Amino acid sequence: MDAPRWLDARENRAWRGYRRMRRLLDLELARELMQDAGLSEPDYDVLSDLSETPDQRLRLSELADRMLWSRSRLSHHLARMQQRGLVGREECPSDGRGSVVVLTPAGRAAIEAAAPGHVAAVRRHLIDLLTPEEIDALGALTQRVVDRLSGRRTTPEG
Amino acid sequence: MDAPRWLDARENRAWRGYRRMRRLLDLELARELMQDAGLSEPDYDVLSDLSETPDQRLRLSELADRMLWSRSRLSHHLARMQQRGLVGREECPSDGRGSVVVLTPAGRAAIEAAAPGHVAAVRRHLIDLLTPEEIDALGALTQRVVDRLSGRRTTPEG
DNA sequence: GCGGGTTTGGTGACATGTCAACAAGTCGGT
DNA sequence: ACCGACTTGTTGACATGTCACCAAACCCGC
Numbered sequence: 001m002d003a004p005r006w007l008d009a010r011e012n013r014a015w016r017g018y019r020r021m022r023r024l025l026d027l028e029l030a031r032e033l034m035q036d037a038g039l040s041e042p043d044y045d046v047l048s049d050l051s052e053t054p055d056q057r058l059r060l061s062e063l064a065d066r067m068l069w070s071r072s073r074l075s076h077h078l079a080r081m082q083q084r085g086l087v088g089r090e091e092c093p094s095d096g097r098g099s100v101v102v103l104t105p106a107g108r109a110a111i112e113a114a115a116p117g118h119v120a121a122v123r124r125h126l127i128d129l130l131t132p133e134e135i136d137a138l139g140a141l142t143q144r145v146v147d148r149l150s151g152r153r154t155t156p157e158g
Numbered sequence: 159m160d161a162p163r164w165l166d167a168r169e170n171r172a173w174r175g176y177r178r179m180r181r182l183l184d185l186e187l188a189r190e191l192m193q194d195a196g197l198s199e200p201d202y203d204v205l206s207d208l209s210e211t212p213d214q215r216l217r218l219s220e221l222a223d224r225m226l227w228s229r230s231r232l233s234h235h236l237a238r239m240q241q242r243g244l245v246g247r248e249e250c251p252s253d254g255r256g257s258v259v260v261l262t263p264a265g266r267a268a269i270e271a272a273a274p275g276h277v278a279a280v281r282r283h284l285i286d287l288l289t290p291e292e293i294d295a296l297g298a299l300t301q302r303v304v305d306r307l308s309g310r311r312t313t314p315e316g
Numbered sequence: 317g318c319g320g321g322t323t324t325g326g327t328g329a330c331a332t333g334t335c336a337a338c339a340a341g342t343c344g345g346t
Numbered sequence: 347a348c349c350g351a352c353t354t355g356t357t358g359a360c361a362t363g364t365c366a367c368c369a370a371a372c373c374c375g376c
Binding site (some may be wrong): 165198200227230231234235238253254255256 | 331332333334335336339340341342
């Protein structure tokens with residue numbers, strides 16, 4: 001058991017700042033999104049992922065993987081969104097177990113109404129406060145961390 | 159209603175990367191913390207904040223403000239932690255309404271046992287993957303965003 | 317084709333977080 | 347001293363997320 005390498009002043013500033021930003025940004029973006037569009041962030045993410053897909057439809061497990069959600073969580077959440085008419089479910093033609101999530105017209109309307117305001121909020125509270133260099137640094141750094149955690153390599157091998 | 163300024167490729171990479179990192183980092187750190195120390199991240203944060211305070215004790219509302227939690231959330235969470243013997247409650251001598259949260263010996267033991275491993279995990283999955291320049295950039299950028307969201311100015315005025 | 321092992325999505329029980337309402341205590345003007 | 351407005355912390359109802367488990371469907375070697 002080695003002596004732990006604690007964080008030094010700079011590392012601490014980065015780590016604490018990251019966590020504080022995370023929390024504040026979440027609260028504010030969620031607040032505005034709910035107020036302006038009547039959607040929670042999870043709602044928005046589901047609709048957003050669905051709307052970016054060619055047919056506006058995805059297998060439940062495919063959607064869960066993209067969102068990094070458990071199937072159980074997605075299943076519960078979709079049930080609630082289905083109640084509100086934002087998404088629908090279809091049987092999967094190629095797999096009898098499968099279920100396909102579809103964006104309804106109401107769901108499409110909701111995401112189209114919400115998106116401009118949400119992007120503006122992301123700009124206002126984050127993106128537009130950063131220099132181009134910081135944006136690139138953030139992009140590079142997050143990608144590296146994500147790649148490691150996803151078990152992939154940073155450099156394509158072979 | 160102007161045409162929305164969508165995010166360009168670089169901005170998108172930063173924003174999506176940030177959100178993906180957020181999610182993956184959370185899952186992994188929470189998983190390791192629970193496995194190694196039997197604590198959730200909220201547990202850890204409460205114990206950590208308390209242990210950094212001179213008397214190992216804080217007014218409930220003071221703690222809530224530091225953590226950016228609602229009082230209700232903290233009250234519920236403390237009740238659960240109290241059940242497990244990690245924290246205690248005392249009456250506040252200066253304010254009859256108030257309640258003071260105290261770190262118990264068991265709570266102190268828990269945070270001291272958990273901290274080295276948790277810091278190591280933060281290093282392994284984030285800090286040690288960044289260059290010194292990136293650490294400074296992250297510190298600067300998060301502080302700027304946090305200051306704005308907290309309603310404070312970036313530059314001290316006056 | 318069949319049968320064991322896997323995958324898929326759903327379910328209920330439970331843990332956690334949010335919200336509105338509340339009782340008790342404090343504060344300040346009169 | 348008293349009254350009304352505010353603050354503090356708690357509570358219960360409810361929304362959301364997690365976990366373990368299950369039935370149905372799939373896959374694949376035989």
